[in-house]
Structure formats: structure tokens, C-alpha cells
Amino acid sequence: MKQRIAFLCILALLLAVGSFANAQDEELTGELEIFSWWAGDEGPALEALIDLYGEMHPDVEVINATVTGGSGVNARAVLKTRMLGGDPPDSFQVHAGEELTGTWVVADRMEDITFIFEEEGWYDVFPQDLLDALVVDGAIYSVPVNIHRSNVMWYMVDNVEEWGIDVPTTWAEFLDVCPTIQEAGVVPLVVGEAWTVNHLWESVALGVLGPEGWNSIWTGELDPAGAEMVEVWETFGDILACTNMDVDASGLSWQQATDAVIEGDAAFNIMGDWAAGYLTTTQGLEPDVDYGYAASPGTDGVFMWLSDSFGLPVGAPHPDNTVAWLRLLGSLEGQNTFNPLKGSIPARTDAVDAEPDLYNAYLQSTAADWSEDVLVGSLAHGTAANERFMGEFNQVMEIFLASGSAEAAASAMGAVCIQSGACG
Amino acid sequence: MRSTRDRITAFVMLLPSIVLLGLFVYFFIGQAISTSMTDWGNNSAQPPLSANVVKSYVGLENYERLMSAVLEFPFRVSMVNTFFFTLFFVAGCLAMGLVLALLLDQGVAGEGFFRTVFLFPMSLSFVVTGTIWRWMLQPGGGLNILPQSLLGLEPIEFRWMSSREIWLPFLWEDVPRYITYLGIAILALITVNFLSKGRRRAAQYAIGAAIIIALVFAAGLWDRIWLPLEQPETEASIAPKGFNAALIGIIIAAVWQMSGYTMAMFIAGIRGISEELREAARVDGCTEIGVYRYIILPQLNPIILSAMIILGHISLKIFDLVFAMAGPDNARTVVPGILVYIKGFRENAFAKSAAIAMIMLLSVALIIVPYLWSQLRGQSRDRG
Numbered sequence: 001m002k003q004r005i006a007f008l009c010i011l012a013l014l015l016a017v018g019s020f021a022n023a024q025d026e027e028l029t030g031e032l033e034i035f036s037w038w039a040g041d042e043g044p045a046l047e048a049l050i051d052l053y054g055e056m057h058p059d060v061e062v063i064n065a066t067v068t069g070g071s072g073v074n075a076r077a078v079l080k081t082r083m084l085g086g087d088p089p090d091s092f093q094v095h096a097g098e099e100l101t102g103t104w105v106v107a108d109r110m111e112d113i114t115f116i117f118e119e120e121g122w123y124d125v126f127p128q129d130l131l132d133a134l135v136v137d138g139a140i141y142s143v144p145v146n147i148h149r150s151n152v153m154w155y156m157v158d159n160v161e162e163w164g165i166d167v168p169t170t171w172a173e174f175l176d177v178c179p180t181i182q183e184a185g186v187v188p189l190v191v192g193e194a195w196t197v198n199h200l201w202e203s204v205a206l207g208v209l210g211p212e213g214w215n216s217i218w219t220g221e222l223d224p225a226g227a228e229m230v231e232v233w234e235t236f237g238d239i240l241a242c243t244n245m246d247v248d249a250s251g252l253s254w255q256q257a258t259d260a261v262i263e264g265d266a267a268f269n270i271m272g273d274w275a276a277g278y279l280t281t282t283q284g285l286e287p288d289v290d291y292g293y294a295a296s297p298g299t300d301g302v303f304m305w306l307s308d309s310f311g312l313p314v315g316a317p318h319p320d321n322t323v324a325w326l327r328l329l330g331s332l333e334g335q336n337t338f339n340p341l342k343g344s345i346p347a348r349t350d351a352v353d354a355e356p357d358l359y360n361a362y363l364q365s366t367a368a369d370w371s372e373d374v375l376v377g378s379l380a381h382g383t384a385a386n387e388r389f390m391g392e393f394n395q396v397m398e399i400f401l402a403s404g405s406a407e408a409a410a411s412a413m414g415a416v417c418i419q420s421g422a423c424g
Numbered sequence: 425m426r427s428t429r430d431r432i433t434a435f436v437m438l439l440p441s442i443v444l445l446g447l448f449v450y451f452f453i454g455q456a457i458s459t460s461m462t463d464w465g466n467n468s469a470q471p472p473l474s475a476n477v478v479k480s481y482v483g484l485e486n487y488e489r490l491m492s493a494v495l496e497f498p499f500r501v502s503m504v505n506t507f508f509f510t511l512f513f514v515a516g517c518l519a520m521g522l523v524l525a526l527l528l529d530q531g532v533a534g535e536g537f538f539r540t541v542f543l544f545p546m547s548l549s550f551v552v553t554g555t556i557w558r559w560m561l562q563p564g565g566g567l568n569i570l571p572q573s574l575l576g577l578e579p580i581e582f583r584w585m586s587s588r589e590i591w592l593p594f595l596w597e598d599v600p601r602y603i604t605y606l607g608i609a610i611l612a613l614i615t616v617n618f619l620s621k622g623r624r625r626a627a628q629y630a631i632g633a634a635i636i637i638a639l640v641f642a643a644g645l646w647d648r649i650w651l652p653l654e655q656p657e658t659e660a661s662i663a664p665k666g667f668n669a670a671l672i673g674i675i676i677a678a679v680w681q682m683s684g685y686t687m688a689m690f691i692a693g694i695r696g697i698s699e700e701l702r703e704a705a706r707v708d709g710c711t712e713i714g715v716y717r718y719i720i721l722p723q724l725n726p727i728i729l730s731a732m733i734i735l736g737h738i739s740l741k742i743f744d745l746v747f748a749m750a751g752p753d754n755a756r757t758v759v760p761g762i763l764v765y766i767k768g769f770r771e772n773a774f775a776k777s778a779a780i781a782m783i784m785l786l787s788v789a790l791i792i793v794p795y796l797w798s799q800l801r802g803q804s805r806d807r808g
Contacts (some may be wrong), residue, residue: 073752073770076769076770077765077769077770080473080769080772081769083473084473103471103473103772104473106471106474107471107472107473107474107475107477108471108474108475108476109473109474109475193751193753194751194753194754194755195753246583246586246588247563247583247586248562248563248583248586249586250585250586250750250751250754251558251562251563251585251586387770387771387772388465388468388771388772388773390770390771391766391767391770391771391773392495392771394753394755395495395497395498398497398498398662398663398755399497399662399663401588401755402588402661402662402663402664402755403661403662405661408658408661408662412494412495412662415494415495416495419468419495420468421468
């Protein structure tokens with residue numbers, strides 16, 4: 001009898017151990033809701049990642065929740081109602097930098113995922129500047145998927161040749177060729193709806209201030225209402241006079257603005273390098289052959305970056321599935337699946353070297369810049385300043401557009417800096 | 425005895441809707457009022473989206489800042505925009521609706537068909553209307569090249585949603601003065617009206633009200649309501665007030681959508697006037713135009729009032745049409761509804777956003793409550 005009980009006990013123990021081991025590599029089940037603003041042209045890249053996840057974890061049902069709108073303008077509003085209402089998705093897209101740390105991490109809405117970085121050995125594969133934007137008090141809160149460059153100027157190679165103009169390398173050069181281009185009946189620099197004007201502004205400010213000057217706005221060393229800033233706004237005003245700002249700008253999406261360059265209605269366009277994906281994939285044009293690109297004037301050797309990242313919100317319904325998703329996002333395979341389709345470069349510095357054939361000429365040259373250039377964070381895309389500053393910066397822009405006064409704009413920016421606490 | 429039981433039954437039957445209304449309407453209005461008096465989103469030491477954010481009571485500070493702070497100029501522009509939008513939208517709908525209704529009243533063949541056609545735009549949502557009209561008004565788009573393709577004229581060059589032109593310019597700080605003059609003028613008209621009808625008592629009340637308004641203005645009480653701007657000179661250069669020409673396209677789209685509805689209201693009103701009245705007028709030698717001028721139109725006054733209330737509250741709350749046509753970032757077409765969204769969900773300034781929402785609620789209440797009050801009073805008078 002005793003023997004029998006002992007035997008049963010051992011059997012039970014073995015079974016328990018066995019089932020425990022089973023639980024360890026048990027397939028993930030349930031759902032995984034991924035919240036992002038990647039729809040339309042950017043949709044296929046996300047779909048490819050989801051397919052890859054589906055192959056690895058076939059029992060997980062992935063819910064692809066997207067809210068359209070360039071740069072996530074609408075998605076963020078939906079996300080906030082969900083987070084405030086206690087209904088967070090399993091993982092959501094967020095720009096690395098202040099948009100992650102200044103909005104969600106300070107509000108205690110994100111889980112610390114440092115353990116993933118340690119287990120996967122990711123500290124060595126992401127650049128330090130990028131990691132700094134994801135860290136608060138030594139803990140990491142999201143996994144960067146891709147890198148986009150904000151300060152890129154686009155043009156059509158044949159058109160520029162036909163009009164006989166050189167691609168300007170400084171804003172002074174641009175302002176010199178501006179009248180020549182206008183005489184040809186072409187818009188020298190095309191802009192679109194409001195956020196693309198802010199996007200242009202950050203390239204101008206970077207060109208005028210240089211990378212150290214730009215960074216010192218956010219550390220509080222540079223007076224946002226001071227003489228340097230006034231000069232930025234004055235230059236910006238001169239440049240706006242060379243754009244379609246007063247004609248049809250506010251009705252154009254960034255794609256329509258890029259179309260104006262393709263069709264030869266405009267000479268140049270300053271846009272983030274998601275435009276490369278649009279030009280190559282949607283419009284079927286060849287980099288260097290059909291369309292050309294250069295760092296925006298005065299910013300050669302400087303890489304103004306922004307990065308899409310995903311994290312694990314507090315209270316996510318399926319955290320295990322999210323952790324698996326985050327591991328995939330940061331892996332070589334994940335980054336090399338997503339980025340060639342998205343038209344961005346991998347955040348990992350070793351990814352392009354692993355499979356260079358996946359990337360076209362533009363992306364290869366940008367990847368090289370990413371590991372060599374001076375890195376600065378973008379304002380218009382949530383890296384450099386918090387959301388309050390970004391929102392109120394629109395008022396500063398409107399003050400400048402309405403009054404045309406560089407001094408008024410600079411002093412308003414000083415006030416916004418103080419109100420939002422974004423500048424140091 | 426019986427009536428008490430009736431009352432109890434009635435109360436029990438009404439209870440669910442009273443509870444639901446109380447919870448989902450009035451409780452949340454109260455919630456918005458209390459939020460608007462906090463510093464939620466203004467205090468940079470308190471992350472606004474945190475689950476345990478500390479919201480301190482600040483009284484009316486948010487309202488004061490909206491009225492006077494330099495950087496809050498979009499709110500003041502939005503108020504001016506709402507005023508002009510409401511004015512032209514309501515007037516446009518009434519005019520179009522009346523013309524359509526009078527045309528259909530002429531006994532045209534296929535009246536039912538035309539009625540459906542004119543009413544049809546109302547079945548679209550404002551977002552659809554906005555998208556359609558945005559395309560039509562694009563530079564080089566449908567409406568702009570219409571004169572060219574039809575008549576060979578020059579295409580329209582007007583920049584519908586991106587125009588920065590301002591018509592009827594005025595200064596923000598002059599508004600209380602205009603309101604005072606307008607109030608006195610209206611009361612003067614009412615007084616004359618009462619006197620001509622021999623209602624002396626009512627006329628005395630109106631004169632008294634006019635005197636009080638004039639005194640309020642003279643005593644500088646307006647400065648407490650309409651707070652002085654922090655920097656009046658800057659305001660005029662960074663956010664000049666007036667009718668923003670960029671609104672015209674949006675007004676056209678809104679009138680296009682709602683004039684069919686106004687027409688339906690007018691038709692219902694006209695059909696309610698008995699044929700005998702018209703016959704009697706004709707027998708008395710009244711012309712067809714005279715029938716409309718002296719018989720039909722005066723009897724449509726209640727319809728006009730109802731239409732004004734319904735259209736007015738739509739335009740005070742307008743959001744989706746402007747969002748779809750001009751986008752949320754267009755500084756020249758901003759309306760309070762858009763600002764509530766931007767302040768709340770972009771800048772995380774939830775208290776300020778709630779304050780704007782409360783001002784919207786107040787402005788709607790200003791037209792709805794007197795209307796409901798007079799309606800209810802009229803009904804109880806009918807019954808009694």
C-alpha cells in the first residue's frame with residue numbers, strides 16, 4: 001500500500017514536472033492587438049511582420065488595429081481615449097523620444113522591458129543616442145523598429161538638369177537660385193498641410209543653428225526667444241516666400257506635395273525619407289536615376305532622426321504575446337522583413353550589413369549615414385519635445401504666418417518653452 | 425386618489441430615462457464643469473495621462489486665460505468664426521429653403537421627385553459632404569474650372585480653404601461695445617413695436633432693460649465678463665479678427681447639406697395653411713405675390729424660428745464638416761469643436777479643453793433654453 005502511494009506520488013510529481021516543462025515551451029495562444037497608424041502605402045510592411053509573427057506563433061490571433069493619418073495625428077487621439085478608459089492595446093506604435101517618455105512613461109503607463117534588451121543582447125546593436133531616447137532612469141520602455149531621416153531634400157534628377165540648377169547645399173544657395181526657378185514658372189520648394197510646414201521648419205532651424213545649437217534648445221542652453229532664434233525665423237520667412245505656402249499648401253497631403261516634384265511643378269521638397277518608399281514603391285521610380293536626394297541645405301553630416309517603436313503598456317491583456325512580438329521587432333529577421341517594405345532603415349546598426357541586397361541605393365546610403373553622422377532628434381515627429389510643446393508650436397507657427405514677424409514668433413516660442421517645460 | 429396613482433405610475437415609467445439622462449448627460453456635464461476648473465494638463469509637474477494625476481482646483485483661471493492670454497488666440501478666432509459661420513449658414517439655409525419651398529408650392533409636375541432630390545444631401549454625413557466639397561473646391565478642381573469648361577471664362581482663382589483674406593475687420597476689444605449697441609437697438613425696436621400695439625407696460629420693461637444694459641457698459645462691468653487682452657496690440661497683428669474668407673467654402677457646403685431640410689420644414693408649414701385662407705385673400709383681390717407676402721409668410725414665423733434654432737445649434741457645435749474640409753490644423757477655419765479636440769487629445773490640456781466645451785454648451789443653451797421655455801409656456805397656456 002505504502003509503495004503504491006509512493007509510486008503514485010512520484011507519478012504525480014513527474015506529471016507535474018512534465019506539464020510544467022510543457023508550459024515553458026507551450027505555444028502562445030489568445031490574441032495580440034497591435035495599434036498603429038501604418039495603413040495604406042505603409043500597410044504591407046506591417047502585414048509582412050504580422051505574417052512572420054503568425055508563422056512563429058500560429059495559435060495567436062493578431063488584430064491589426066490601424067488608425068490612418070500621417071505621422072499618427074489621429075491615431076494618438078484614439079490611443080489616448082483607450083488608455084484613459086483602461087482599455088490599452090497589447091502593443092502600440094509610438095515615436096521614440098519625448099512622445100514615448102514625456103507622455104506615457106512619466107504617466108506610469110508603460111512596462112519596463114529592460115529584460116528583453118538584456119536577454120537578447122540588444123545593448124550592442126542599437127546606437128547609444130537612440131537608446132537614450134527610450135530610457136527613463138535606467139529602464140528601457142520600447143523597442144525601436146526603424147529609423148527615418150527627417151532632413152532630406154528630394155528632387156527629380158532630369159528636371160533639375162533641364163532647369164540648369166545645382167542642388168543647393170546651404171539655405172543661402174537655395175535663396176540664390178530661388179528667383180531663377182520661379183522665373184521658369186516652377187515652385188522652388190513645395191510644402192503641404194500644416195505639419196509639413198513644421199517639418200520644413202525643423203530642417204531650416206537645424207541648418208541655421210547646427211546640431212549643437214539644435215540640441216541646446218532642448219537642454220535650455222539656447223534662449224528660444226533670443227537672437228539665434230530670430231535668425232532662424234527670418235531665414236524661414238525668406239524660404240517660405242519661395243514656396244507654394246500662399247497658394248495651395250494647406251490642401252496638399254505630403255504625397256501630393258511629392259507628386260508636385262515628380263510632375264515638375266516644383267523643384268524641391270523637404271520631407272522625411274518615407275518619401276523614398278513612396279517614390280520607389282508607389283511611383284515606381286529609381287533612386288539616383290529618376291529621383292535624387294540630399295541632406296537638407298546646411299545639414300550635411302547631420303542625421304535628424306525619428307524612430308517608430310513599440311512597447312508594452314501597463315494592463316495589456318496579453319503581455320506574453322506582446323513580449324514575443326517585441327522580440328520579433330528587435331530581431332535581425334524582423335527588422336530586415338519590415339524595413340525594406342516600409343522604405344526605412346533598420347534601427348539595428350548590423351541589419352543592413354547582414355542582408356544588403358534587400359535595401360535599395362537610397363536606403364544603403366542612409367544606413368551608412370546613420371552609423372557615421374551626428375545624430376539629432378526631430379521636433380515635428382515627437383523625438384525632441386513633448387506633445388504640449390508640439391501642439392503649442394502650431395500657435396507659434398500661426399503667429400509667424402499671420403504677422404510675418406520673426407521677433408514675435410521667437411518670443412512666443414520662448415513663452416511656449418516655459419509653459420510646456422520642454423526646453424531644459 | 426386616482427390622480428395620485430396616475431402620477432406615481434407616470435413617475436415610475438419616467439424613472440429609467442430620468443436616471444439614464446441624469447447619469448449620462450447631466451452627471452457628465454457636471455464632470456466637465458469640474459474638470460474645466462482644474463489645472464489638469466497645465467501643470468507640467470503632473471503628467472496629464474497618468475492614472476493618478478493630481479488635479480488642483482484653479483477656479484475660473486482657464487476661462488480667464490482663454491479670454492486674455494496671448495497664446496490662446498485660436499480660441500478667440502474660433503469664437504469669431506462661429507459667429508460668422510452661424511450667421512451666414514442660418515441665413516443661407518433659410519433663404520435657399522424658402523426659395524425651394526415656394527418653387528415646389530407652385531404645383532410643379534413631379535413634386536415628390538424634386539422634394540427627394542433637394543432633401544437628399546441631408547442623408548449624407550458631414551464628413552462625406554466635407555470630403556466631396558473639399559475635392560470640388562481644390563485648386564483646379566470641379567467648381568473652380570466650371571466657368572471655364574461651361575462658358576470659356578477664366579477659372580476661379582479663389583483659394584477656398586487656404587485664403588488668408590479677412591473681410592469686415594474689427595478689434596476683439598470692441599466686441600462688448602458692439603454687443604451693447606446691438607442689444608439697445610433690438611430693445612428699442614421691441615419698445616416701438618409694443619408702443620404701436622398699445623402695450624405700455626411691456627414697453628416700459630424693454631426701456632428699463634435697455635437702460636440697465638447701458639449702465640452695465642458704462643460701469644465697466646463688461647471688463648469683468650469680456651476680460652481685457654494681455655497684449656491688445658499683438659493680438660491685432662497675430663490674429664486679426666473678422667470674417668475669414670476661408671470659411672466661405674465650408675459655409676457653401678453646409679448650406680448645400682441643410683437647405684433641403686429647411687425646405688421640408690417650410691413646405692410642411694405652407695401645407696398647414698388652409699386653402700380657404702388663400703381663396704379668401706384672392707376673392708378680396710389679393711395678387712399671387714400678395715398672398716405669399718401677407719398670408720403665407722406671416723404664418724411661417726414659428727417655422728422660421730424653429731429652423732433658426734435647429735440650424736443654429738448645429739452650427740455652434742460644428743466639428744466634422746470643418747475637420748473633413750479644412751483639417752484640424754487650419755488656423756483660419758478653426759472652430760471651438762476642433763479646439764476641444766486639439767487641446768484635449770493633442771496637447772493633453774484636458775482642463776482647457778473642458779473649458780472650451782463648457783463655453784460651447786453655454787452658447788447652445790443661450791438659444792435653446794429660451795426657446796424651450798417659451799414653447800413649454802405656450803403649451804401650458806394652451807392647456808390652461
